[in-house]
Structures are given as C-alpha cells and as structure tokens.
Amino acid sequence: MSPVAQRTEIDGVAVDELQKSFRGELVRPDDAGYDVHRRVWNGSIDRRPALIARCTGVADVRAAIRFARSQNLRVAVRGGGHSFPGLSVCDDGMLIDLGPMKGIRVDPEARTARVQAGVLLGELDRETQEFGLAVPSGVVTHTGVAGLTLGGGIGWVMRKYGLTIDQLLSVDVVTADGELVKASENENADLFWGVRGGGGNFGIVTDFEFRLVSVGPYVMAGPVFWPMEDAPEVLRFYRDWIADCPDELMTIAVQRRAPALPIVPPELVGKLVFAVTACYAGPVEEGERVLRPLKEFGSPVLDFCRPKPFLEHQSTFDPSFPHGWHYYVRSCDVAALSDEVIDIVAEHGSHITSPVTSIALWQMGGAVGRIDDGATAFNGRQAGFTFNINGNSKTADGFDAERQWARDYWSALAPHHTSVYVNFLMEEGEERVRDAYGAAKYDRLKALKRKYDPTNFFSLNQNIKPD
Numbered sequence: 001m002s003p004v005a006q007r008t009e010i011d012g013v014a015v016d017e018l019q020k021s022f023r024g025e026l027v028r029p030d031d032a033g034y035d036v037h038r039r040v041w042n043g044s045i046d047r048r049p050a051l052i053a054r055c056t057g058v059a060d061v062r063a064a065i066r067f068a069r070s071q072n073l074r075v076a077v078r079g080g081g082h083s084f085p086g087l088s089v090c091d092d093g094m095l096i097d098l099g100p101m102k103g104i105r106v107d108p109e110a111r112t113a114r115v116q117a118g119v120l121l122g123e124l125d126r127e128t129q130e131f132g133l134a135v136p137s138g139v140v141t142h143t144g145v146a147g148l149t150l151g152g153g154i155g156w157v158m159r160k161y162g163l164t165i166d167q168l169l170s171v172d173v174v175t176a177d178g179e180l181v182k183a184s185e186n187e188n189a190d191l192f193w194g195v196r197g198g199g200g201n202f203g204i205v206t207d208f209e210f211r212l213v214s215v216g217p218y219v220m221a222g223p224v225f226w227p228m229e230d231a232p233e234v235l236r237f238y239r240d241w242i243a244d245c246p247d248e249l250m251t252i253a254v255q256r257r258a259p260a261l262p263i264v265p266p267e268l269v270g271k272l273v274f275a276v277t278a279c280y281a282g283p284v285e286e287g288e289r290v291l292r293p294l295k296e297f298g299s300p301v302l303d304f305c306r307p308k309p310f311l312e313h314q315s316t317f318d319p320s321f322p323h324g325w326h327y328y329v330r331s332c333d334v335a336a337l338s339d340e341v342i343d344i345v346a347e348h349g350s351h352i353t354s355p356v357t358s359i360a361l362w363q364m365g366g367a368v369g370r371i372d373d374g375a376t377a378f379n380g381r382q383a384g385f386t387f388n389i390n391g392n393s394k395t396a397d398g399f400d401a402e403r404q405w406a407r408d409y410w411s412a413l414a415p416h417h418t419s420v421y422v423n424f425l426m427e428e429g430e431e432r433v434r435d436a437y438g439a440a441k442y443d444r445l446k447a448l449k450r451k452y453d454p455t456n457f458f459s460l461n462q463n464i465k466p467d
C-alpha cells in the first residue's frame with residue numbers, strides 16, 4: 001500500500017465549500033497568521049503546508065480528514081508541535097492542527113481528567129495541581145499532551161506512578177476513514193494497546209481520559225551542579241546512591257555549559273557543568289533526607305535542590321528549550337552506568353561548545369519496569385537509563401557541528417545501546433522504528449496498522465508501514 005499521493009495545488013473552491021461547515025479557522029499561505037501556525041517548536045524545520053485546518057472539535061477533525069481524502073492530500077497532524085524531527089508539519093498537503101482543542105475537565109472526586117488533543121503539559125498541570133493531583137507526564141511545560149502520551153510519556157513521577165500511558169483510561173480516536181471510535185481496556189482493546197506507544201499511526205486522538213495521581217503540591221526538587229571534570233566521580237557515587245533508592249525519587253543527570261540565568265552566578269555562566277536534577281514525589285521531609293547524600297557529595301558549585309511547588313519544578317527545563325532554536329537529538333537506552341559508559345559520558349561531555357547544547361541522562365526503573373511489558377505497545381520498560389543527547393544552536397549557524405557532536409556521542413555509546421524511546425527519535429528510518437518497538441511488538445503494530453489505516457493515510461509520524 002502506498003501513502004496517499006501528494007498534491008501540491010489545493011482546490012480553492014473546495015476549501016471555500018469546506019469553510020461553510022468548518023467551525024475552526026482554515027489558513028492558506030496568503031492568510032495572516034499562516035507563518036505563525038505553520039511553525040513548530042524546532043526552528044530548524046521550515047515547511048509550508050498548502051492548507052492549515054485549525055480544528056475546534058471532533059466534527060472539524062472528521063471534516064478535515066474527509067477533505068484531505070477527497071483531495072488526495074498528504075496529511076500532517078499537530079498536537080503540541082514538539083516532534084523533534086518536525087513530523088507535525090508538511091510541505092504542501094494539509095496540516096490538521098489540533099491546537100485550538102484546549103478542553104480540560106478534572107474530576108477531583110473520581111480522580112480522573114478528560115483532556116483534548118491541543119492541551120500542553122503546563123496547562124494540564126495547572127488544572128490538576130489545583131487539587132494536589134497530576135497526570136504523570138514530561139519535564140517541559142510547553143510539550144503537547146497528545147504526542148507525548150501516544151509515545152509513552154516519561155517524566156518526574158514515572159518511577160512512582162509509571163508512564164503517562166499507564167494512567168490512560170480511554171481515548172476517542174477518529175480513524176483514517178473518518179469514523180469516531182472509543183478505545184479502552186474494554187472497547188477496541190487492540191487499538192487501545194496500540195495507541196499506548198504506537199504514536200499517531202492509527203488515527204487522530206481527539207480526547208484522552210486519564211486517572212489522576214497524588215503529587216505535591218510541594219516537592220523536594222531541583223538541580224545540584226558540579227564542575228564537569230568531577231563528572232566521573234559524581235557519576236560513580238550517583239550509580240551506587242540510586243541503586244536502592246525509593247520509587248519516589250527520580251533523577252536526570254545533565255551535562256551542559258552553565259546557562260545565563262538570574263540564578264546562576266556570573267562567574268559560572270558558560271563553564272562546563274555536570275548536574276543531577278532530582279524530584280522526590282513524596283513528603284518533603286522524606287525527600288530532604290533521601291537527597292542529603294547527593295547534596296553533600298564532593299564540592300557542588302550550585303545547589304537549587306529545595307522544597308518548591310511541583311508546578312514550579314515542572315518548568316525547570318523550560319528556559320533551555322524555547323521555541324525556535326535549532327534542535328537535533330540522538331537517543332538510546334543503556335542497561336547500566338558501567339565504568340565504560342561513565343568514561344564515554346565524561347569524554348564527550350567535556351567537548352560541549354554551544355551554550356545551548358546539553359545531554360539529559362534519565363534514570364528509568366521503578367513502577368515503569370514493574371508493569372507488564374506486553375500490556376502496551378511502548379517498549380523499553382526494562383531500560384536502566386535513557387540518553388537524550390541534544391546538539392542545539394540558536395540559529396542555523398554552527399548547527400552542523402552540534403549535530404555532529406551529538407552523533408559522535410551517540411556512536412561512542414553504540415556498544416551499550418539497548419532500546420530507544422520512540423518519542424526521542426529523529427527521522428532515522430524504518431529499522432530504528434523497529435528497534436524502538438522490538439521485533440514482536442513491531443509485527444503486532446503492523447497488523448494493527450493494516451486494520452485501522454491500511455493505506456497509510458497517517459504516514460507523517462514514526463511510521464509503521466502497513467505492508
């Protein structure tokens with residue numbers, strides 16, 4: 001089966017006809033707002049769709065799908081627009097933008113939330129934290145709930161409560177033929193299995209229903225920094241310290257140049273640093289006790305690990321990943337922080353040149369690894385650590401060198417690669433998508449794709465081809 005043929009010209013009369021029933025905005029290249037709405041988070045992506053359909057609800061989504069089919073248009077689907085490789089926008093064809101779908105309904109009694117597809121993580125946290133509740137999600141507030149959830153969802157409370165998908169109760173999906181179906185453990189269970197990790201391959205999810213967990217509202221959290229040259233000894237200590245830590249503790253180790261933020265002393269700005277950022281998803285006093293050994297190890301140059309609102313902690317990394325910079329990521333999972341892995345981290349971290357390049361080394365495990373691996377399409381529950389190697393620059397200037405640095409770091413880790421998180425892939429080809437799911441799950445996902453999207457109408461994603 002081949003993808004829907006791509007058309008470059010769009011039939012203006014047909015668009016006018018669509019507009020008559022479409023509740024949202026239809027944006028064409030000459031319209032004001034076109035450049036705003038075609039932009040995605042990654043500034044290195046510059047694509048020009050022929051039409052942007054800014055959907056306000058299920059009816060608009062169905063109309064957009066019907067229109068794209070009738071016009072043989074290639075389709076990109078956008079939730080929060082944070083796909084690292086920019087898969088949520090296309091050249092020519094039609095962009096189905098779910099951004100206006102911002103509905104959030106929290107039920108504090110039932111501890112559930114219904115969330116529409118255009119909601120960002122910070123918007124959801126704002127509503128749930130009002131009641132001391134949360135959906136386990138990611139670590140940058142302007143990321144979309146939709147794309148993050150459909151790939152799995154890793155974040156600060158996952159070691160206690162599992163991935164985002166582990167708290168997903170049901171989804172409403174508009175399939176490639178425009179049908180609205182519900183999927184849950186009891187209804188279309190095969191589809192529910194697939195959307196929990198399989199990305200946007202099977203349809204457009206318009207609504208998510210989550211179970212809520214208790215978090216905060218205060219947590220003990222934040223980064224502790226050491227000079228980069230201390231990274232090997234800090235990492236060896238860290239490896240032993242987290243070996244039997246409670247599930248409440250989640251950490252991300254970071255390598256970068258110290259950013260020019262008001263909280264960073266001027267003499268440290270631009271220096272290579274190694275940080276361990278922590279979040280303790282339990283009582284603050286307990287967190288203070290558990291985190292004391294980290295804070296007292298060696299000679300930290302900065303320590304921002306302290307009691308704070310969970311909402312504040314959730315935005316810790318926001319200033320490092322604003323919209324519009326040029327971003328490139330390479331990612332892999334490793335089983336353990338062996339001495340060889342630590343040597344690679346120390347070596348490549350010391351070569352960071354760009355002030356906006358960084359790596360995040362995620363501590364996995366806890367509840368994530370205890371959930372039955374077969375229960376969802378997400379793969380990699382047994383990963384020890386996930387590397388997110390970000391070769392970034394503020395503009396196109398110097399971007400090639402940063403990308404090369406990220407590739408070199410990633411290649412040096414190759415002997416230790418296990419799996420890879422699908423949401424941290426660039427456009428790396430079918431083999432890498434297969435690596436992300438493992439052979440057995442990949443075959444099952446292909447069968448599901450044949451059932452729900454046999455013509456590969458939804459192809460702009462980490463694509464699972466039906467044939």
Ligand SMILES: Cc1cc2nc3c(=O)[nH]c(=O)nc-3n(C[C@H](O)[C@H](O)[C@H](O)COP(=O)(O)OP(=O)(O)OC[C@H]3O[C@@H](n4cnc5c(N)ncnc54)[C@H](O)[C@@H]3O)c2cc1C
Pocket residue numbers: 041076077078079080081082083084086087088098117137138139140142143144145146147148149150151152153154155199200201203204205206321423424460461462
């Ligand atoms: C700054 C930054 C921080 C991140 N932090 C984390 C993190 O902490 N944890 C984590 O797990 N991941 C993280 N990620 C990765 C993130 O989960 C993925 O990039 C995710 O795809 C973003 O979702 P989105 O809706 O913003 O993206 P989009 O670019 O809108 O979409 C991504 C993909 O999902 C598809 N899609 C989007 N919405 C729908 C929908 N409603 N129905 C069907 N398909 C849809 C799109 O077509 C596209 O293929 C981060 C990414 C960035 C850029």
